[in-house]
Amino acid sequence: MGKKNARANDEVKGDVNMSPMIDCCFLLLIFFVVNATAITVSKDPSVKMPSAVSCSELKDANGCIVVNVFADAEKMDVKALEKYNKNFPAGTLYGVSDVNGNNVGYNAGQLQDLTDFIKKQKELMKSRNIEEGMIRLYLRGDMAAPWERSAAAIRSAAAAGVNNIVFGTLPSK
């Protein structure tokens, strides 16, 4: 009788070994963390992205110099306008993030400053051993922004020696 009792006690103590599951879980977690940071470009919520019929996945954000091109304030919706007013002074046409992640805005008269910024970013990326061919202008133009604004940003990039342009888009519905 006593023996039976002892066996019953042993069966109750059966534990599942959790450590392999936790290992797998951590591995997956690290994979997704790394993946998420690799394809993140600094996105400005005030820009309403255009959609394109044939576009491809942005696999690597390394070497992307992001320039946001804003539409006129009256063409923005309320939420976008609120964020735009919070981050930039009125009249800002181009928005970028500096090395410390701070928002910097340029207006129509500050295209030379935009060129200098792109030049500086290019040098910084070169010092981080990013190939020159991989350094691209990532143009996040608002769908309602006039083309002359985007073209001016492209000209600034060309003046800074960046000839590869990536148009940020959303997949077409």
Add this chain to the structure above:
Amino acid sequence: MARHKKIQTEEQEDPEMNISSMIDCCFLLLIYFLVATSLVSEKKLDISIPSSQQSASSKKPPVDPGRIVISGDGSVTWNGDISVGEAYNPDLEPGTDEYRSQRELDQLVEQLTTHRELAESAQAEPIVMLVGAGSTPHQRIVDVMAALAKAGIHSVGISTAEADGN
């Protein structure tokens, strides 16, 4: 007294950490990153503008660079006289046939594909000049860029001056 002490030490010998809360956090983070990575829906369209160094490349210059003109209302013309896209209407409902035909620019894709094939048969790189009016919405330019990407042309010269009449 002695029996009581023995029981206490036996209990202390088997300390177990409760890891269930850690697993909970871990799973939550895992699900967050899983969802966050699949939500990144921003896509791209690559083009390169001709640089001063390209003139020294070994490839022959194209016989005739194609020319796309986009006027202020968003209508698109190919090589001066062929109309390949109607005026842009931003209020069309997405998903309708009208919206699709306005955005996909099938005629332009056809012309561009022919242009690329011609250039390739002459062993030259297909080059296209894109002349957009300054007031054209950025969305219309992206439509034309998408047509270029669909036709397999990635080298584009960009200009704003002439379509404005300046």
